Amino acid sequence: MVRDERSVTPQSEDFSAWYNDVVFRAELVDRGPVRGSMVIRPYGYRIWELLQADLDRRIKATGHQNAYFPLLIPQSYMQREAEHVEGFAPELFTVTHAGGKELEEPLVVRPTSETIIGEMMAKWISSHRDLPLLLNQWANVLRWEMRPRMFLRTSEFLWQEGHTAHADAADATAETMLALGFYQDLAVEVAALASVPGEKTPGERFAGAERTFTIEAMMRDGRALQSGTSHFMGTNFAKAFGITYTSENGTAELCHTTSWGMSTRMVGGLIMTHGDDKGLVLPPALAPYQVVIVPIGRAEQAEATLAAAAELAGRLERSGIRTHVDARPQLSPGFKFNDWEMRGVPLRLELGPRDLAAGTALMSRRISYPRADAAKEAIPLDAAPDLLSAELAAFQAMLARRAADFRDEHTATVSTWPQFADAVATGWALAFHCGDQACEDDIKAETTATPRCVPLAGEPEQGKCVRCGKPSAYGKRVIFARAY
RNA sequence: CGGGAUGUGGCGCAGCUUGGCUAGCGCGCCUGCUUUGGGAGCAGGAGGCCGCGGGUUCGAAUCCCGCCAUCCCGACCA
Numbered sequence: 001m002v003r004d005e006r007s008v009t010p011q012s013e014d015f016s017a018w019y020n021d022v023v024f025r026a027e028l029v030d031r032g033p034v035r036g037s038m039v040i041r042p043y044g045y046r047i048w049e050l051l052q053a054d055l056d057r058r059i060k061a062t063g064h065q066n067a068y069f070p071l072l073i074p075q076s077y078m079q080r081e082a083e084h085v086e087g088f089a090p091e092l093f094t095v096t097h098a099g100g101k102e103l104e105e106p107l108v109v110r111p112t113s114e115t116i117i118g119e120m121m122a123k124w125i126s127s128h129r130d131l132p133l134l135l136n137q138w139a140n141v142l143r144w145e146m147r148p149r150m151f152l153r154t155s156e157f158l159w160q161e162g163h164t165a166h167a168d169a170a171d172a173t174a175e176t177m178l179a180l181g182f183y184q185d186l187a188v189e190v191a192a193l194a195s196v197p198g199e200k201t202p203g204e205r206f207a208g209a210e211r212t213f214t215i216e217a218m219m220r221d222g223r224a225l226q227s228g229t230s231h232f233m234g235t236n237f238a239k240a241f242g243i244t245y246t247s248e249n250g251t252a253e254l255c256h257t258t259s260w261g262m263s264t265r266m267v268g269g270l271i272m273t274h275g276d277d278k279g280l281v282l283p284p285a286l287a288p289y290q291v292v293i294v295p296i297g298r299a300e301q302a303e304a305t306l307a308a309a310a311e312l313a314g315r316l317e318r319s320g321i322r323t324h325v326d327a328r329p330q331l332s333p334g335f336k337f338n339d340w341e342m343r344g345v346p347l348r349l350e351l352g353p354r355d356l357a358a359g360t361a362l363m364s365r366r367i368s369y370p371r372a373d374a375a376k377e378a379i380p381l382d383a384a385p386d387l388l389s390a391e392l393a394a395f396q397a398m399l400a401r402r403a404a405d406f407r408d409e410h411t412a413t414v415s416t417w418p419q420f421a422d423a424v425a426t427g428w429a430l431a432f433h434c435g436d437q438a439c440e441d442d443i444k445a446e447t448t449a450t451p452r453c454v455p456l457a458g459e460p461e462q463g464k465c466v467r468c469g470k471p472s473a474y475g476k477r478v479i480f481a482r483a484y
Numbered sequence: 485c486g487g488g489a490u491g492u493g494g495c496g497c498a499g500c501u502u503g504g505c506u507a508g509c510g511c512g513c514c515u516g517c518u519u520u521g522g523g524a525g526c527a528g529g530a531g532g533c534c535g536c537g538g539g540u541u542c543g544a545a546u547c548c549c550g551c552c553a554u555c556c557c558g559a560c561c562a
Contacts, residue, residue, distance in 0.1 A: 298520055
């Protein structure tokens, strides 16, 4: 392929340059005027909407209700939970003036909503009959990030944050795991990510949480991306905000709360999981257009192929396939092929005079796996809806398998330090760790790798710390990786 | 906050060292004609407070001082 201003930097040359090229060329985003801000363009926003719709359905199906809480939070709220304020203080946007005057109490722009929701929960909950309280909100949050990156770390991002209150720890823990399941299922079934659910080590916990669970997905450069988190707060926030209830026995009890979130970051995750040197590759479940039809021909031929393309698109739409006809008259077919490949459309159909005469269309898959197969395939027009539905399902499964294979090929179970260093240079290492913060810091200083999670799956295992040789702390091997 | 770069039509850049005449190139855009099965061709055209503020000079995109912003690399994070 000729390298010019129309193609992207190859992944092998510079992965992060590749990522940047793709998000802009595919018109997912543009830069906002403020450092670290991101304009999500229609094509990118559609991906988010599809992700959002799927997760929203899962959340509602399990008894949660959507609500909306204010963007502005009194600064004092943030300070009530000691670890929470310490964790978020460096990232806060603070409003000091309003209406042309300095405010008596500064307002914080939410970096997350535990505090304001905690405050409201305290007001709404008084009896065990009010529990569990299962809330979710879709919102934007702001955090001042030192090093912004489109979708992965922007100063403002969109997310969903679930907040729940429960009578006891067991119920809250079950909720925490339920939410983690939403994310894992969404990641694997919809985004086709290779993610691993697990628990964060104490050093990586959410500020104020007792336990933090995560799904960690592997990107094509071997790094890990935290793609969703679920926190068990114990009674920390209940104490700070007075979230109490009267039990059946008449005693006053503290609630156990949870919170969990998935953000626009996941869009970055699917870009880095599936994309290649031709651009984006989208899983059908999240593709704004699952099938793009490129009509070919000029003048009177164009009339015929355009009409046929529109007719076909109508039939595909009616069978639930998101279809787009690229009718731009001034652009050549070759340009359109490259354009839709850049945008990651799973299936493309070419419809020209030759195809029309034969009653077929030429189908081309954005990628194939495990065998790379660039061949275009003629498919009969009358059977297209069923055929393409099946192709899309196969494409979705193929991407998930490709991602999982890639993850497995780049994950090594290691027991020595040299093996460990090797593994985290290109992927993930499964290793025993002593659990000491100093040892974790040492590993990070040497390799830039950090503990991503203790995987939920697998049997308990004991061993010696890969770095210092002390007994392992977590009863299992820990995933270490360089992370985003 | 450290380190490195860059600010010039929508995008990507050249010009700056050695100040000068109308600020140039590619892509994109507009118009016309021809073209359409892997990034079309030709012709014509539009579009620029050269990041901002000062200074030096007859004259500044170019030299000097200051500021601002963005990007990339590290430590933090969904």
